[in-house]
Amino acid sequence: MHIPDGFIDAPVSLAAAAVAVGGVAVCLRGARRTLDERTAPLAGLVAVFVFAAQMINFPVGAGTSGHLIGAALAVILVGPYAGILAVSVVLAVQALLFADGGLLALGLNVVNLALIAGGVGWLVFRGWTRFVGSGRGSALAAAWSAGFLSVLGAVGGFLVEFALGGVAPVSLSAVIAAMFSVHVVIGAIEGVITALIVGAVMSTRPDLVAGLRAPRRAAHPQRAAA
Template sequence: MHVPDGFIDAPTSAAAGALAAGAIAVSLRGARKELDERTAPLAGLVAAFIFAVQMLNFPVAAGTSGHLLGGALAAILVGPYTGVLCVSVVLLMQGVLFADGGLTALGVNITTMALVTTVVAYGLFRGLVKVLPRTRRTVTVASFAAALVSVPAAALAFTALYAVGGTTDVSLTKVATAMVGVHVLIGLGEATITALTVGAVIAVRPDLVYGARGLTQRLKLRVDGELVDAPAAAPEPVAARSPRRVWIAGLAASLVLAGFVSFYASADPDGLEKVAADHGIDEKAEDHGLADSPLADYGVRDVDDTRLSGGLAGVLGVGVTVVAGTGVFWAVRRRRTADASPTTTSV
């Protein structure tokens, strides 16, 4: 669903860029409360994992594919503010290194794929976990529903931006219907990936899942015929448990997905590309400003073997994204520590 240059006019792209910049600024402040010494490196890993899985286009209809957007997954694993930053880092790496998503459309892509998906998904997720039984299974079920809804929400956001600043004269009703229809199908894939990933992390380290914090259900005891809350158990000493194993396993999975499994991804156009071609949205699409970059189109220049070229590009992308993401989140974490440090004054 990466919007290329030329789909949206300059004023609307600039307005979306300003909105995206504001969202990132707010997220940088909010992420200070979400990140600690254990979760900061994991946030970088989440960004790298989203990058890897986005390379795995899956078929959703005849001649159409879809891929993970990642907003719901990031928000539930590391928090909504950090989630916006995770997806934004991925989109920046894709646009600059791989010529995927227009440079002038970066604000549009961050608004639709990072901001809208995260806000919608996490809002629905929190609502569901409040009304459903407070169990780990609830987190997985709520993750599925939140991810499912977040994808057509992003499609509607793009349609709204196109209604304001689209560069071609097309039927907005037809565009909205087509976008939502295909992205509901893509949302099913997004929901499945999100639920499986969240469920896998909860199974081994529930303390590392932001959306699962505080969801332990109190035990009930029957006293004199009445059910009363059992005394709260002492909290597990999770602070001393290193997330290293989870980090290594997640990085290994990301490298395998991007470096090997991506070769078998669907070559069909994704939902936006298909709708754009069918309805003439792409009539004024522009070539990417970095179309000649060494890693453009997820291949390494001068490497003739297609499988090797794509695999190397995927591995490089995961590596760059995990380094960039981890650097950003450690900086945010250090800023939180600095803000919390007591200041001394001389008299």
């Protein structure tokens, strides 16, 4: 769902870039606070894996494909700050090196695919595992829902941007309907991949799933006090 240059006008793209810079700055600060020498390499690995996984487009019918966004997966595995940063790194590499997603549109893509998708994914996973249950089945359902809703959240972000700054004079309601109907399928698959990978990590190293750890402040009392 990488937005190319040209779809959204410059003012909205630049506004999104400002939001993206602010969000990334918050995440840099948060990641510095929450990562340690054990989790930092995992965050790097998540970036690499998301890059690779995004190259694998799967068919969703009607001559259309989709690919993993990976933001929900990233935040579940390494936490919201590092997860959002990891996806942002991927988006920057894709835009700069592979011309995948526009350059002016990079801010839009970071907002939708990293900040919104990652934020939604984290809230859904944490909310679900806290209030519904954190056993294996529940965590997998939470991971699926986080993946699914992260995609719909990213679609929502795009639609707001398109409504505000879409260049083409087309029917917004038709675009809304078309975007959601395609991405419900893509989101369902995002959820499946997210749950599969989170499940695999849970069965080998559950302690490496940031989304299942106790809140960090409790884990590092000295740092919280400082």
